[in-house]
Each structure stands twice: as structure tokens, then as C-alpha cells.
Amino acid sequence: MNHLLVADSVSKSFGTFRALNNVSISVPKGSIFGLLGPNGAGKTTLIRIINQITMPDTGSVLLDGEALKPEHIQNIGYLPEERGLYKSMKVGEQALYLAQLKGLTKPEAKKRLKYWFEKLEIGDWWNKKIQELSKGQAQKIQFIVTVLHQPKLLIFDEPFSGFDPINANLIKDEILQLRDEGATVIFSTHRMESVEELCDHIALIHKSNKVLDGKLIDIKRQYKTNTFEVGLQTESVTEVTNAIKEKFEVLPATFKNLHDDVKLNIKLNTQDSSNDLLSFLTSKAEVHHFVEVVPSADDIFIQTVKNN
Amino acid sequence: MNHLPLIIKREYLTKVKNKSFIIMTFVSPLIMVALIAVVAYLSQLNNDKERSISVLDETGVLSDVFVSTEHTTYNILTDTNLETAKELVKAKSEFGLLYIEKSQDTMNVLSSVRFYSDESPSLSIMSSLEEKIEKKLSETKLRNDGVDIAKIQASKTNVTIAQETFTGEKTSKVDSYLKLAFGGAAGYLLFMFIIIYGNMIMRSVIEEKTSRIIEVIISSVKPIQLMMGKIIGTSLAGITQFGIWVILGSILVFVLSAIFGISMSELQTPSQDLMNQAMENPEVANEVQLAMQSFFNLPLANLVIAFMFFFIGGYLLYSSLYAAVGAAVDNETDTQQFMMPIIMPLILAVYVGIFTVIEDPHGTVSTVFSFVPFTSPVVMLMRIPFGVPIWQQFLSFAILVATFMFTVWFAAKIYRVGILMYGKKPSYKELYKWIKY
Numbered sequence: 001m002n003h004l005l006v007a008d009s010v011s012k013s014f015g016t017f018r019a020l021n022n023v024s025i026s027v028p029k030g031s032i033f034g035l036l037g038p039n040g041a042g043k044t045t046l047i048r049i050i051n052q053i054t055m056p057d058t059g060s061v062l063l064d065g066e067a068l069k070p071e072h073i074q075n076i077g078y079l080p081e082e083r084g085l086y087k088s089m090k091v092g093e094q095a096l097y098l099a100q101l102k103g104l105t106k107p108e109a110k111k112r113l114k115y116w117f118e119k120l121e122i123g124d125w126w127n128k129k130i131q132e133l134s135k136g137q138a139q140k141i142q143f144i145v146t147v148l149h150q151p152k153l154l155i156f157d158e159p160f161s162g163f164d165p166i167n168a169n170l171i172k173d174e175i176l177q178l179r180d181e182g183a184t185v186i187f188s189t190h191r192m193e194s195v196e197e198l199c200d201h202i203a204l205i206h207k208s209n210k211v212l213d214g215k216l217i218d219i220k221r222q223y224k225t226n227t228f229e230v231g232l233q234t235e236s237v238t239e240v241t242n243a244i245k246e247k248f249e250v251l252p253a254t255f256k257n258l259h260d261d262v263k264l265n266i267k268l269n270t271q272d273s274s275n276d277l278l279s280f281l282t283s284k285a286e287v288h289h290f291v292e293v294v295p296s297a298d299d300i301f302i303q304t305v306k307n308n
Numbered sequence: 309m310n311h312l313p314l315i316i317k318r319e320y321l322t323k324v325k326n327k328s329f330i331i332m333t334f335v336s337p338l339i340m341v342a343l344i345a346v347v348a349y350l351s352q353l354n355n356d357k358e359r360s361i362s363v364l365d366e367t368g369v370l371s372d373v374f375v376s377t378e379h380t381t382y383n384i385l386t387d388t389n390l391e392t393a394k395e396l397v398k399a400k401s402e403f404g405l406l407y408i409e410k411s412q413d414t415m416n417v418l419s420s421v422r423f424y425s426d427e428s429p430s431l432s433i434m435s436s437l438e439e440k441i442e443k444k445l446s447e448t449k450l451r452n453d454g455v456d457i458a459k460i461q462a463s464k465t466n467v468t469i470a471q472e473t474f475t476g477e478k479t480s481k482v483d484s485y486l487k488l489a490f491g492g493a494a495g496y497l498l499f500m501f502i503i504i505y506g507n508m509i510m511r512s513v514i515e516e517k518t519s520r521i522i523e524v525i526i527s528s529v530k531p532i533q534l535m536m537g538k539i540i541g542t543s544l545a546g547i548t549q550f551g552i553w554v555i556l557g558s559i560l561v562f563v564l565s566a567i568f569g570i571s572m573s574e575l576q577t578p579s580q581d582l583m584n585q586a587m588e589n590p591e592v593a594n595e596v597q598l599a600m601q602s603f604f605n606l607p608l609a610n611l612v613i614a615f616m617f618f619f620i621g622g623y624l625l626y627s628s629l630y631a632a633v634g635a636a637v638d639n640e641t642d643t644q645q646f647m648m649p650i651i652m653p654l655i656l657a658v659y660v661g662i663f664t665v666i667e668d669p670h671g672t673v674s675t676v677f678s679f680v681p682f683t684s685p686v687v688m689l690m691r692i693p694f695g696v697p698i699w700q701q702f703l704s705f706a707i708l709v710a711t712f713m714f715t716v717w718f719a720a721k722i723y724r725v726g727i728l729m730y731g732k733k734p735s736y737k738e739l740y741k742w743i744k745y
Contacts, residue, residue: 048728
């Protein structure tokens with residue numbers, strides 16, 4: 001696999017506090033990489049190191065195979081969690097200024113801004129001051145400024161905060177489109193539903209250490225408990241339930257179903273297959289619902305953090 | 309990649325286009341001139357007021373000193389007593405009544421002179437009356453002792469010691485005042501410039517922090533570039549403002565004096581009279597000529613060049629500290645505790661400049677403080693008009709530059725860490741830790 005960004009055993013201390021401890025991540029090209037972790041885990045420190053805002057004490061970061069250097073700033077677009085714009089500056093001027101800081105020429109920046117302003121239907125904002133816009137509107141500007149210089153690597157720290165669901169969806173679609181056009185995205189968030197939706201890979205940082213890392217689907221496989229959620233229709237509820245309990249480890253389950261005589265979470269032993277369970281169940285009652293319980297990113301997050 | 313020009317441009321344009329900056333720039337000279345005009349007008353008004361004062365002189369020897377002038381009319385009362393005179397003055401609603409009681413001894417008249425009035429008279433009225441009486445009395449005393457007044461007047465002499473350096477340059481007392489004025493103006497200008505525009509830099513850093521744009525900017529440029537861009541951009545805006553003030557001020561003075569020229573010349577204040585008299589006096593005219601001469605004798609080239617270098621050096625030294633303070637805090641109210649250590653040496657410099665340079669421009673105290681980097685820009689600028697050896701200037705400037713580089717490094721460290729720190733106000737101990745990050 002070809003990696004756009006490789007961080008190798010990166011450590012960073014502030015005084016006596018160790019913010020990152022030998023953290024390594026590899027972000028595949030063209031993927032959306034979820035950087036997860038509770039508050040204060042060290043995510044922002046890692047992101048700042050990638051952005052060359054702070055320098056790591058030890059370890060190295062490679063972008064496209066090269067050690068980070070000042071020129072790489074042009075290849076990175078960063079939307080920080082703590083975001084803001086100059087309040088008394090006009091939208092257009094400000095966007096031009098920030099684009100030029102990222103190395104675009106003025107005419108080129110103007111052309112691209114026009115395109116984006118039309119795309120997000122905010123063309124008439126050009127001469128407005130930021131303080132005249134709402135928070136969500138300012139966020140749109142900030143998003144445009146982040147992606148305008150068409151960086152290879154995009155880093156979004158909580159990109160959806162402050163957006164209403166409609167605009168959040170709009171931004172999500174833009175992120176997916178940018179990925180499809182070849183950009184690599186690092187995505188830091190606490191909102192696990194967006195992780196499920198967007199991320200191909202994840203890394204979980206907890207208390208300055210990386211505790212989990214890999215393809216989201218592999219991690220889910222790794223965390224699966226061989227549990228199946230079943231819904232049965234039968235005349236004799238207690239009999240059937242007892243028969244299942246004798247053979248399998250059973251937990252109560254809640255889900256919505258038209259027929260809800262028996263609802264159970266059934267955990268299989270390693271020697272049993274799902275087919276074994278299914279044939280056992282069909283012999284006892286009518287099966288209306290049979291789903292493997294897939295651990296959600298949320299579950300994995302909470303479980304991993306608790307175990308560490 | 310060098311973004312410095314871009315940052316300077318933005319900082320400059322934002323400052324210059326700011327409404328309050330524009331208002332400050334264009335309105336404050338107007339206010340200044342208006343203020344001066346109002347004061348001039350008011351004092352003219354005051355002078356125009358006509359008063360009449362009645363004088364009841366029972367001794368009869370002093371009556372002839374009270375000669376009516378344009379603004380004051382003296383009515384000499386005779387053949388009346390104090391009570392009737394008081395009634396009379398009140399009835400005519402005159403300003404007041406001067407009463408000189410008859411006494412045995414003319415010399416003791418001092419204790420028996422009284423002034424009656426409704427409102428208490430101003431100091432200048434009183435001293436003018438007192439002066440008239442004193443002059444008459446002392447002349448009378450001298451005459452009684454048989455002294456010729458004319459001889460005394462003739463004996464008055466005016467001594468001016470001509471000063472000359474060993475190399476033959478003529479100097480004078482006027483010369484010293486001129487030097488002091490130049491040095492003082494330069495030092496004070498720097499002091500004001502640092503305070504006004506240093507604060508502006510600090511506020512601009514705080515603004516970036518509170519608007520949270522800093523992290524976006526800092527992911528594109530190096531903090532030191534941003535800091536230097538801010539300092540330079542703000543200074544250019546300051547120089548623009550100063551320039552506009554100078555131009556506007558001269559235009560306004562020119563226009564005003566053209567419009568009110570006539571009324572101004574009518575406004576013959578005593579000091580102007582004095583000036584006119586002085587101009588006619590050959591000795592004073594000579595003095596003025598000497599002043600002109602000593603102006604051209606000033607080390608002008610040295611002054612201008614040193615002014616530029618020390619001004620820039622001193623300004624950069626302090627403004628980098630201001631930027632660091634801005635980075636260390638979240639809002640302006642928290643800046644107080646860090647402002648003290650910055651303002652103190654500045655104030656010290658101005659005091660040292662005013663009190664010791666005047667006393668002895670090349671004394672130990674002034675010399676030492678003109679080398680200490682935090683006070684040297686102000687103190688050295690004040691000393692230079694008195695002639696400071698070039699090697700001293702170079703040494704002082706070299707120390708200043710070295711310190712400046714150190715403070716910029718120091719400020720950049722604080723700045724780099726501080727701009728990303730939110731929440732609590734840091735202590736000095738924490739600032740020290742930041743330097744080591």
C-alpha cells in the first residue's frame with residue numbers, strides 16, 4: 001500500500017507532560033483516515049506536528065516519502081478545530097490573503113474562489129465582513145479556504161461542528177468528492193457516526209499512546225463477538241427460550257420488529273457456525289430476524305478507551 | 309517561502325483602512341488646532357474685558373502712578389472717605405476700589421493698602437497694582453536718600469559670556485537650550501511612538517488569538533514571520549499617521565494664520581510686546597542670530613542618522629516585547645502585569661533623559677544609561693545633540709542590536725507557544741517554561 005503520510009514513533013513533551021508517546025501512523029493515499037481519541041489524548045498535537053506548527057522531540061514524519069519541510073505547507077490543507085477568521089476583514093480579501101499565504105498567485109486564487117463561491121452558492125458574500133455572517137456561514141468560508149489550494153493532504157479537525165444537518169451533508173459530500181479526486185483526508189472527530197460513514201482507516205490515540213490502528217473493517221472483524229441478534233415467532237415462548245439457553249450463551253436484546261415473541265442476542269462458541277445456529281433456530285420456531293452484531297465505531301472507541 | 313511582504317501588506321492595509329485609525333489620523337490635528345484656536349480666542353476675550361478701578365489715595369503721593377490703559381481705567385477719587393467711596397464704586401458697578409490709608413510713615417504704607425471688590429481679583433491684577441506701588445515707593449525712598457534715579461538706570465548692565473570650544477566653534481546658552489529641545493523631542497517622540505504603536509501591535513496579536521484565526525495562519529507561515537510582519541506593518545502605519553499629522557498640521561497652521569492673520573497680529577499679548585522690544589534690542593537680536601548659527605552648528609547629519617537607527621532599534625526592541633505580551637494573554641485586561649516591566653525602563657529612560665542629561669550630558673549616569681539597551685535609544689538620542697563620540701554611538705547601537713536580536717528571539721519563543729494557548733493567564737514561571745519548549 002502506498003502511503004501519503006507516515007509518522008514514525010513521534011514523541012512530544014511539554015515540560016514534564018508527555019503529549020505524544022512513540023505514536024506511528026500511516027495514512028494510505030486516497031483514503032479517509034479517522035484520527036480518534038478522547039479529549040486531550042494528543043490528536044491536536046499530532047496534527048500540529050504534521051502541519052509543522054510544532055516540532056516533534058523525536059521521531060520523523062514523511063509526506064510522500066520526504067521528510068517534512070516548509071515547502072510542504074502548500075500540500076496540506078488544515079481546518080483546525082479552533083477556527084476563526086479576521087472579523088473585520090471582507091470575505092473576498094480574506095480568502096485571497098489566506099490563499100496567497102498557501103502559495104497561490106492572486107489571479108489563480110481569484111479564479112478558484114469564484115468557482116467555489118458559485119458551487120456553494122455564496123457568490124454575493126464577497127464584500128461582506130466576516131462579522132456580518134453567521135457562524136455556519138463563516139465555516140463555509142473556512143472550508144473553502146482550506147481546500148482552495150488543492151492540497152494532497154487535507155486535515156479536518158471536527159469539520160461538522162457548527163453546521164446544520166443540511167450544510168453538514170453538503171460539506172460531507174464535498175469531502176467525499178475531494179477524496180474521489182485524489183486527495184487524502186485525515187479526519188479527527190468525536191462523532192462516531194461520521195466515522196462510520198466516511199473513514200476507511202482509523203487510529204485511536206488515548207493518553208498520548210496509539211492504542212488501535214488499521215482498516216475500519218478489519219478492526220470491526222477483530223472486535224466482533226460472534227453474537228447474533230435473533231427475533232423468533234412462536235407459541236411457546238418460555239420453552240423455546242429455555243431450549244436456546246441450554247445450548248448457547250444468551251443475552252436479552254431490544255430491536256424493533258413486527259413479531260416480537262422472542263428477542264435474543266445469542267453468542268456462539270468458536271466451534272459453532274452461524275449456519276448451525278440458524279438451523280437450530282428454524283427447528284424450534286419461525287425466524288423473522290437474524291443479524292450478526294457488528295461492533296459500531298462507538299462501541300470500539302468506548303471499549304478500547306475503557307480497557308486502557 | 310517568504311510571506312513577509314504579504315503579511316506586512318495586510319497588517320498595514322488593515323490598520324490604515326480601519327475606521328478609528330482614519331478618524332484618529334484626520335481628526336486629531338483638527339482637534340489640536342481647534343483647541344489652540346479656542347485658547348487663543350478665549351485669552352483674547354479675557355484681555356478685551358475693560359475694567360475700571362477707583363483709587364482712593366489718602367497719602368496723595370501715589371495717585372500719579374495709576375495711569376489708565378486700554379483695558380483698565382483708573383478713577384482717582386479725592387475729598388471723600390472710605391465708606392462713601394465704597395458706596396460710589398458699588399453704585400457705578402465698577403470692578404473694585406483700591407484704598408491707600410493715610411499713615412504717619414509713607415514707608416509703612418505697605419500694611420495699609422486694601423483692595424475692595426465683589427469678585428476676588430485675579431493674581432495678575434493684584435501683582436500689577438502691587439508692582440506700581442512698589443516701584444513708586446522704592447523710587448521715593450531712593451530719592452529721599454539722595455540717590456539719582458537716572459544714574460541707577462544708567463548703571464544697569466547686561467553680561468553675556470560668549471562661549472567657544474577649543475576648536476573654535478562658537479556656542480552659547482541658547483545653543484544648550486536648542487540641543488536640549490532637539491534631544492528631548494527625539495527621545496520623547498520615540499517614547500510616544502513605542503507606547504502608541506506597541507499597544508497597537510499587542511492588540512492586533514490578541515485579536516488574532518481571540519478570533520482563533522491564528523492556527524490557520526500559523527499552518528501557513530512561521531510564527532516569527534507573522535510577528536515581524538505585524539511589527540513592520542504596524543510601524544509603517546504609524547509612520548503614515550505621523551506623516552499625515554505633520555502635513556495636515558502644517559497646512560492647518562498655514563490656513564489658519566492666513567485667515568486669522570490680522571486678528572492674530574492685533575492680539576498684542578505682553579510677551580509679543582516683549583519680543584518686539586527684544587528684536588529692537590541689538591544684544592537680543594545678536595542672540596537670535598547666534599541661535600540660528602548654533603542650529604546649523606548642531607551635528608545635524610549625525611543627529612538625523614542616529615535618530616533613524618536608534619529609533620528603529622529601540623522601537624523594534626520594545627514592540628517585539630509588546631507582541632510577546634499579546635501572545636501570552638487572551639484579552640487586554642490580562643496584559644497589566646506584563647506591561648509593567650516593559651513600561652518601567654521606558655519611563656526610567658525618559659526621567660534619566662530629562663533630569664541627568666540636562667544637568668550633565670556626559671556625566672556617569674547619562675553615559676551609563678545611554679549604553680543600557682532598554683534606555684539607550686531615548687537617553688542616547690537626548691545626548692547626541694551635545695556631541696557624543698562616534699565610537700560610543702556605535703558601541704551603544706551594537707549593544708542595542710544584540711539585545712534586540714535577543715528580545716526578538718525571546719518574544720518569538722513566547723509568541724510561538726503563547727498564540728496557541730488559550731484559557732488561563734500564564735504566570736512568569738510558565739512563560740519561562742515556554743521558552744524551553
